[in-house]
Amino acid sequence: MALKGVFRGVIMGAPGSGKGTVSSRIAQSFGLQHLSSGDTLRANIEAKTDLGLLMKSCIDQGQLVPDDVISRLILTSLRNMNQSSWLLDGFPRTVAQAEALDSMCDVDSVINLDVPFQTIRERLTSRWVHLPSGRGLDDVTGEPLVQRDDDSPETVTRRLKDYERQTQPVLEYYRSKGVLETFTGTETNKIWPHVHAFLSKKIPGNQQARGKA
Numbered sequence: 001m002a003l004k005g006v007f008r009g010v011i012m013g014a015p016g017s018g019k020g021t022v023s024s025r026i027a028q029s030f031g032l033q034h035l036s037s038g039d040t041l042r043a044n045i046e047a048k049t050d051l052g053l054l055m056k057s058c059i060d061q062g063q064l065v066p067d068d069v070i071s072r073l074i075l076t077s078l079r080n081m082n083q084s085s086w087l088l089d090g091f092p093r094t095v096a097q098a099e100a101l102d103s104m105c106d107v108d109s110v111i112n113l114d115v116p117f118q119t120i121r122e123r124l125t126s127r128w129v130h131l132p133s134g135r136g137l138d139d140v141t142g143e144p145l146v147q148r149d150d151d152s153p154e155t156v157t158r159r160l161k162d163y164e165r166q167t168q169p170v171l172e173y174y175r176s177k178g179v180l181e182t183f184t185g186t187e188t189n190k191i192w193p194h195v196h197a198f199l200s201k202k203i204p205g206n207q208q209a210r211g212k213a
């Protein structure tokens with residue numbers, strides 16, 4: 001249910017549309033907790049938890065993990081963030097997941113990053129990441145960057161197809177609830193000021209830690 005003074009947001013967009021990049025900026029500017037389903041799953045794989053070992057091949061092949069597995073994982077984390085404002089990145093990705101989230105709380109806003117697939121294809125096949133942190137570049141520890149197993153051209157094609165089939169209906173779901181806000185463009189730096197301006201109106205003033213674009 002809606003909680004006064006607390007903001008619950010979701011960021012959506014195809015794989016590689018810039019959700020992680022924009023989420024970090026939102027978390028920094030507005031002091032929200034950022035929860036990424038992909039980072040959570042990859043942390044489980046790195047830590048070799050039972051769940052991580054079970055899900056690894058699914059993720060490497062670019063397939064979505066089962067709805068009940070990811071819903072349980074994310075809703076458990078959200079219960080521990082009960083009183084804080086948060087931003088979900090990568091969840092929900094299916095209508096079943098959106099319904100599971102709804103059973104726990106209302107979402108205030110859904111930010112949809114609308115980036116052409118051709119732009120995305122070029123970005124993802126040249127994406128290098130620091131696995132433990134999920135960050136793009138690791139200047140801090142100097143640890144080596146690797147290419148994600150699911151960023152090969154064939155797997156990217158599969159993930160984009162899955163996105164169209166399974167995740168676009170989630171956009172319709174939120175549009176019908178009147179909480180969807182779409183931002184279109186090919187560059188994150190151009191999209192970001194619009195996202196910032198929108199959230200500045202939505203997020204209670206006292207939450208804005210460093211609210212400058």
Ligand SMILES: Nc1nc2c(ncn2[C@@H]2O[C@H](COP(=O)(O)OP(=O)(O)O)[C@@H](O)[C@H]2O)c(=O)[nH]1
Pocket residue numbers: 013014015016017018019020021022123124126127128136186187188189
């Ligand atoms: N060339 C370019 N790359 C970008 C831009 N925005 C994000 N990226 C890169 O594209 C890749 C995907 O972005 P990411 O934020 O991880 O997207 P996500 O998969 O939606 O979470 C990463 O390697 C980013 O560093 C942009 O505006 N231009």
Ligand SMILES: Nc1ncnc2c1ncn2[C@@H]1O[C@H](COP(=O)(O)OP(=O)(O)O)[C@@H](O)[C@H]1O
Pocket residue numbers: 014015016019037038039041058059060062063064065066070089090091092093094097150159
């Ligand atoms: N909500 C989810 N439902 C099912 N699978 C998920 C979900 N979130 C992440 N995954 C799995 O983790 C992989 C990586 O997700 P993520 O880091 O969000 O990458 P991207 O946005 O670049 O696809 C997905 O391809 C999928 O296998």
